[in-house]
Amino acid sequence: MKTAEIRSRFIDFFVKHQHVDVPSASLLYNDPTLLFVNAGMVPFKPYFLGDEPAPYDRAVSAQKCVRTLDIEEVGKTTRHGTFFQMLGNFSFGDYFKEGAITYAWEFVTGSEEDGCLGFDPETVWVTALHGDQETIDLWQKVGIPRERIQERGLKDNYWHMGVPGPGGPCSEIYIDRGPGFGADGGPEADEDRFLEIWNLVFQQEELSAVRAKDDFDVARQLPSRNIDTGAGLERIALLKQNVANMYEIDEVYPVIQKAAELSGKRYGDDHTDDIRFRVVADHVRSSLMLMTDGVTPGNEARGYVLRRLLRRVIRSMRLLGVSAPVLLELLPVSRDLMRVSYPDIDAAWPRVAEAAEAEEKSFRRTLQSGTVLFDSAVDDARSEHVTTLPGDQAFRLHDTFGFPIDLTMEMAAEQGLTVDRARFDALMKEQKERARADAKSKKGGAASLEAYRELREAGEVPFLGYTDLDVSTRVRGIVADGVVVDRALDGATVDIVLQETPFYAESGGQDADRGVIRGDGFSLNVIDVQRPVPGLVVHRVEVLGELPVGASVDARVDGIARHGSCQAHTATHIVHAALRELVGPTATQAGSYNKPGYMRFDFSSTHGLSDQLKAEIEGRSNEAIADNFAVTAQEMKLEDAKALGAMAMFGEKYPPIVRMVELAGPWSRELCGGTHVATTAEIGMLNLLSESSIGSGVRRVEALVAADAFSKFAAERALVSTLTDTLRVQPDQLVGRVERLVTQLKDAEKQIARLNAEKLLASSATLVEQAETVGGVRYLGVSTPGVAGGDLRTLVLDLRERLGSGPAVVALIGGSDKPTAVVATNEAARGLGLRAGQLIGLASAALGGKGGGKDDLAQGGGTDPAAAPMALAAVRSALDSRG
Incomplete structure (x- = not known):
């Protein structure tokens, strides 16, 4: 039985039982928790959670899936593949355990003549979650004896996605392949002989945290009890095709x-x-x-x-x-x-x-x-009688030759060696820190980390800026051009380290402080503050006078700018809380940036915000500002903060002791090292500017705060006033008046486009006269500046028809700043092997771009409009060369 036939049988069976056939979703489904769709139920996740109403009570699908966690096991077992197809039948609050088990038994053991799989019932084994007597009774009811029903724990018989989401007990179906494949005794004894083909999941719970397959937290019962099943198409195929493993089926x-x-x-x-x-x-x-x-x-x-x-x-x-x-x-x-x-x-x-x-x-x-370097490293290891390749060599392979570490480890394993992964990881971390320091170096070259480490050895630089904006301290060190120096001269831009500092270093989305550092005979303008290595605060300064190491200084933060940063940062927390309140707990932080007067916040979401929801978020944020919530911060153990529900940035590493910032108790609790206003009323107001997508499953909101928000509102009010005066309407009539004007404009544009098209077609007869015979083919190559898009394609097709039934090729170059090329061939030309898709490539390359299309019509373009003659000549040359 071919794999495609098995797929069709499965879908047909469930369609016959009132299931809606749902096509496979893309492997790149918009779920911020997943790289790829890794299970058949992923596209239905919102329905299981109750986030969206299911458009049907029952569904069936054959879903494309990719899993790469077990990539090293591929090829070694019959059970591991990176791409697979998951057959599934789904119930959203309709049938539950009895229906799922009855359907599965009928399809697995029903005859092939009736459209089922036709497996011998005597070869079927099943499992159930330990203590799930209802499932055991239902399997016995359809005909499986108790001795072929095995109970297993959470690790085997509780299904979830590995991330927060729906889950529930499951029951797996196995087929006994016979004694030639292993020991008797059911799935508990040998999962090569007893091959799992189908998992029936009884979705009934939402998990809030997943730490391991058998270690998770249940947040609530789902709004409805659902069925989610997954049958491995490739596994069924290997059994029905009587081959040894999934790599030997007809599709592989x-x-x-x-x-x-x-x-x-x-x-x-x-x-x-x-x-x-x-x-x-x-x-x-x-x-x-x-x-x-x-x-x-x-x-x-x-x-x-x-x-x-x-x-x-x-x-x-x-x-x-x-x-x-x-x-x-x-x-x-x-x-x-x-x-x-x-x-x-x-x-x-x-x-x-x-x-x-x-x-x-x-x-x-x-x-x-890279292989030359790798072989040399292997030879060195063997000559030194060691079994581990140095991490430095693995890092050089990665850094110089682009060898992924997993490839190096794989190649080393083939030689009977291991790799010092810890050393490799340490070198990778240092490289990332250097890159971060480079990116944050606003002027000149970035200082080397070695210089910073030297200064860090004297101890951590305490940050006093939560309470003090003016601190008397001394200069611990100076770094110029990557080197520790003992002084900096007038006009230089250098990095300095203070014994302690009130300046906030850019982190957590908050921009760095600005300000002035003064001492005897010099003044330093602080233009940036960073942490190139943990525990060290580095100030980039412009020097006026002469600065010696060890000098006593007065470090003073720009208080107005700091307060602006505090307003924006606290507003970021407010927007985050408003999103979670109005959009839901899945709207978790994916990044942020704030500076005086401005904030942006990235959050996880598969859907954009409606205009109404944006207005509600802006309104809820301003309500929280007006409520004058106290903004408090306290340090505590990481586990205690998480127990209180403090939000943490996904993927961020936190120390054992963290700082939790709180607004209105549990309404907003976040792990945050930034600076904030004392009460939310200090923010004044928030103006939500925009909401947009910045990637798969990630959205971004931007807003102005405080005086900038007020200025924006005032500017918008002035704009409305100007428009109402110009259009002579009342403010509440403005939208309707503009809509009418836009409609009139669109109608006029359509009329102009129609007239232009008629003008173009009228010129066809004149253009045809420019055709020449090249290589036995009628060739018309014309530059038509200003003509683009559909008009250009319409013209090229009309010209092709006017050239008659003999072999003919038409090439037009239109557009303006970015030229567009279109090539058309007629049937006689294609009979000579001339393909528009190939010819457009020549024209587009001459224009500095690419193109493609079908044999009869293809389109491309480029960046150099002056190259139009060369593009047309390239097509002509191709025709001439065949003559």
Whole structure:
């Protein structure tokens, strides 16, 4: 039974039982907690949580999924694959355990003639959560004897996503593959012989925290009891196709065959090579599906996962003896297998092929350069009789040659060695700190961390700025051009370290303080404050006079600017609390920035805010400001702060003792080291400027506060007054009047566009006279400045028709600042092998850009309008060369 047929049978079965067929969502589903869709239920998560009403009571899907946590196990077992397809039937407050179990039993054991899977009932085993007697009774009711029902703990029979969200007890279905695959005794004895094919999850709880598979907190019971099931399509296929593992099913095995053909080796002859073949087959398919859904190789997040998969393919093929490029040999095999179920692969293929080819070229250069260094490190380790490669060597491979650490560890393992990962991580951390110092260096070159570490050895620099804005202290050290010096001369810009400081260093989204540091015979203008290494506050200053180390100084923060920062920072906390109150607890912080008069706040959300909701958030924020809440801060143990519900920045590392800032008790509690106003009324007001998306699952709000907010409101009032005077309407009539004007303008624009199109078509007869015969083909290449978009395509198609039925090619260059090119070929020209998609590439390259399209019509463009003659000549040359 083919994999595609199994998919169809599953969907048809549940559609017959009143389930709505829901197409697979993209692997890049907008969920800020996930890199990729990793389970069939992910697209339905809002319905399970009750965040959105389900548009149907029952659903069925075949969902694309990617999981990479067990990437090292790929190829070694029958159970691990990075890309897989999850069949699922779902109930949203409709049927529950009995319905799910009855449907599953019927589909698994029903006859193939009736559209089911036809498994022998005697080979079916199931599991249930320990103590779930209801589930056990229901399985016995459909016909499974008690001895083939095993109870297991939370680790095996409670399902959740690994992150806060829906969860519940589950019941798994296994098929006994027979004594040839392992010991008897059910899933508890051997999960290779007893292969899990389906998991029935009884969604009934929402988890607020997930620490491990069997360690989580339940926030509440879900609004309704739901069914979420996941059947592994590949696992069912390997059983129905009677093959040894999921890598040998019909949608995967041809890639192994192609890899064997390229390598000259035979699958099945060598265990180690077989693992490599399976890695290739799995990762090729996964990479194809990820790239089809828009992922490109990179060094961050999703892009890094894809890059790792592609590079493991290349590396595995090299270990199989193939040093030539392989991705464009292997990916088309998987494309032809998967396009049956996912036709969009064909449309994405040009982009996929281009990205894969570029990545392989890049990695081949990396391998060629880095392997020499790696081999040398291995030789050194063996000559010294050690089994660990130095972390410094691993870091150099990463820093100089782009070797990911996991690749180095994998290559080392193949040589029987380990890598000093702790040293590697320490060097990576230092590099990130240097990069951070570079980015924060506003003028001149960034000082080296070595100089800062030298100054840090004298002790931590206490921050006194929570209570004092004017501090008498002394200069501990001076850093100029990366070197510790004993003095700075007039006019220099240097970094200085004080014994203690009132200046706030940029962190936690709050901008650095500004101010003045004065001493005997000198004055220092503070233009930036940073923490290049933990515990050290560094002030970037402009020197007036001569500054010696050890000098006594008076450090004074700009009080007006500091108060502005305090207003903005406290407003950030207020907006965060308002979002959580009005949008929900999922609106957690993803970043922030505040400075005098301005704040922005990034938060997790899969949906934008409506105009009404934005108004409510602005109103709730100003209400909190007017309520004059006291803003308090206290230091406490991290676990105590979390127990109180203090919000922490996701991914941020916190010390054992933290500072918790509180507004109105539990309404706003956050871990924060920033400075704040004493009461919210000091903020004055908040004007919410905008809300927008800044990435997958992350939104951003921006606002003005205090005097800046008032100025913005005043400016908007003045604008309304000007418009009402100009349009001679009352303020409440302004929107309607503007809408009418916009409608009139659009109508006029449409009329102008129609007239322009008619004018263009009228000129076609004159343009056709410029056609010439090149290489046996009628060629018309014309530059039409100012004509773009649909008008350009309309004109090129009309000209193609006017050139008659003989071989003809038309190329037009239009646009203005950024030129647009369109190429069209007729049927006779295509019969000679002339393709518009190829010709547009030549024209676009001459224009400094790219293009693409179909054989009959293609479009591109570039950046250099002066190159239009060269673009047209490039097409002409291509025609001439065939003559």
